[in-house]
Amino acid sequence: MSAETTTPATDAVSAYDVDHPAPVIEPPRARTRKTPRATRTNFEMYGWLFMRLSGVLLVVLVLGHLLIQLVLDGGVTKIGFAFVAGRWASPFWQAWDLIMLWLATLHGANGLRTIINDYAERDNTRLWLKALLYTAAGFTIVLGTLVIFTFDPNIR
Amino acid sequence: MPAGTLYRGREGMWSWVAHRVTGVLIFFFLFVHVLDTSLVRVSPEAYDDVVATYKNPVVNLMEYGLVAAILFHALNGLRVIAVDFWSKGARYQRQMLWGVVGVWVVLMAGAFYPVLQHTLRELFGS
Numbered sequence: 283m284s285a286e287t288t289t290p291a292t293d294a295v296s297a298y299d300v301d302h303p304a305p306v307i308e309p310p311r312a313r314t315r316k317t318p319r320a321t322r323t324n325f326e327m328y329g330w331l332f333m334r335l336s337g338v339l340l341v342v343l344v345l346g347h348l349l350i351q352l353v354l355d356g357g358v359t360k361i362g363f364a365f366v367a368g369r370w371a372s373p374f375w376q377a378w379d380l381i382m383l384w385l386a387t388l389h390g391a392n393g394l395r396t397i398i399n400d401y402a403e404r405d406n407t408r409l410w411l412k413a414l415l416y417t418a419a420g421f422t423i424v425l426g427t428l429v430i431f432t433f434d435p436n437i438r
Numbered sequence: 439m440p441a442g443t444l445y446r447g448r449e450g451m452w453s454w455v456a457h458r459v460t461g462v463l464i465f466f467f468l469f470v471h472v473l474d475t476s477l478v479r480v481s482p483e484a485y486d487d488v489v490a491t492y493k494n495p496v497v498n499l500m501e502y503g504l505v506a507a508i509l510f511h512a513l514n515g516l517r518v519i520a521v522d523f524w525s526k527g528a529r530y531q532r533q534m535l536w537g538v539v540g541v542w543v544v545l546m547a548g549a550f551y552p553v554l555q556h557t558l559r560e561l562f563g564s
Contacts, residue, residue: 300529304445334522337515344508352501353552359559361489363482366475383472390465397458418469426472429479438482 329392336385343382367435376430383426391419449535457514460507467504495557502553509545513538 313322350369352358369375394415402408445451477485491497517534521527527534551558 303450303528303531334519337519341512341516345512348505348508352505353549357552357555358492358498358501359556361492363478363485366478366485386468390461390468393458393461394465397462422469422472425476429472429476433478437479 333389333392336389340382340385340389343378344386346378347382367433370430370433371435380427380430383430384423387419387423387426391415449532453514453517453535453538457511457518460511463507464504464511493556495560498554498557502549505549505553506542506546509542509549510538513542 311317351361370379395412398408398411398415402411474488475485477488492501514535517531517538520534521531
């Protein structure tokens, strides 16, 4: 490959070893004074960090949710309006579900954003897929938040 | 064709593929799940009607599949964090994947009866 002359780090045999299982990837561009303002932030780094922090919290929140809803006390059999009313009578479970809703939606939306960036090659395709994604994620967060805060056990 | 790497076509690549696929599936379910739960604001009957769908044997089996996807994504996500933040993470990423698979198999075996008990009781009596 002609790239060997420009990327000396990757043509050495020792480029891959157990501590570096993937080839070294040179930064695609250096950040200079001419770099557009839009790409001068650390947005992607904060996104990367958010995926890990929210991921750890979601392991606890989602696995706890699955345990209560699908495993304990007869599994899915018990679920109904009365069961939901019983749980949301407690601010603790309201807060649990609210935090889980926000973190899961943002975590999932950022994951799908990465996937769209990876596979949609045309600018317009990326734009529309992301517009659809952000609309769906915003709708999910707003609807879910409203439902938790306005829940009325005596609706009938 | 790049020289043989420790990544391409191996555990690292396939766990990445599985992480993506399960992540997308879980996101789509989350969207549907918020919609069905929001029916508690319509009426108790509307909510109980849609929850009845979740008690159908085929959908109950899909819930077991959802548990499978979430458990893999959760356990492999912890492995990704270990690869990123633990100094020996990259060295042991393969062993950690087999650890993830092992814990996943144990948890899936443990979840089999509790998650599917509604269907099992319906099909084979109590």
